[in-house]
Amino acid sequence: MTKTTRRTFIAATAATLATPTLLRAELNTVQRNASGFMAQKWQDHFDTFDRVTILCDTNARALHYWNPENGDYRIYPTSVPQTDELTKRGLTKIVRKKHNPSWTPTASMRERDPSLPVHMEGGAVGNPLGTRAMYLDWPAYLIHGTHDTRKIGRRSSSGCIGLFNFMVEELFEITPVGTQVRVL
Structure with a gap:
């Protein structure tokens, strides 16, 4: 069993809070690039x-x-x-x-x-x-x-x-x- 330290707790919390932002940034990049290669009128x-x-x-x-x-x-x-x-x-x-x-x-x-x-x-x-x-x-x-x-x-x-x-x-x-x- 591992002991949870304050440093481990803070790092895990920061990673959890940052995940949605990182996913949104990646999704925006993919949408921008994909939309450019869709047919235009x-x-x-x-x-x-x-x-x-x-x-x-x-x-x-x-x-x-x-x-x-x-x-x-x-x-x-x-x-x-x-x-x-x-x-x-x-x-x-x-x-x-x-x-x-x-x-x-x-x-x-x-x-x-x-x-x-x-x-x-x-x-x-x-x-x-x-x-x-x-x-x-x-x-x-x-x-x-x-x-x-x-x-x-x-x-x-x-x-x-x-x-x-x-x-x-x-x-x-x-x-x-x-x-x-x-x-x-």
Whole structure:
């Protein structure tokens, strides 16, 4: 038979009281991630559906793609901006696409991290834009790939939406310039 000490009693009580909080936190995480990978209706987010359409859901960390011509609908896991202050939300469009994009950190990125290079050529090891980039009509905001697969599903970017390279390559091929994009 074990003797119950005050220390054992306090530790057991703390663990018992913390359990519901931990379970609620885990449940919220699972619900957020699961809800992002449930089908969405374009009508809930766009007034017209006359061209390819993309919805970037920063809360669910998912990108939804629709093509009205062939009924194609796809969902991709993404990385999202590190903070709400770095997240631009609203309606935009893709204005340019680039294979192996070069990267020039913005002044605010270099201010936050002075060790960043001034410029990095496309295809260079460590280039955070990966193998493809689709530029939005908001300056310095992109949908792009990443070589760092640990970033997907996390708040890890300085404002962009990131995808696994093989997924952004697929999306790049089926997404024309002019695609309407909404970031939530």
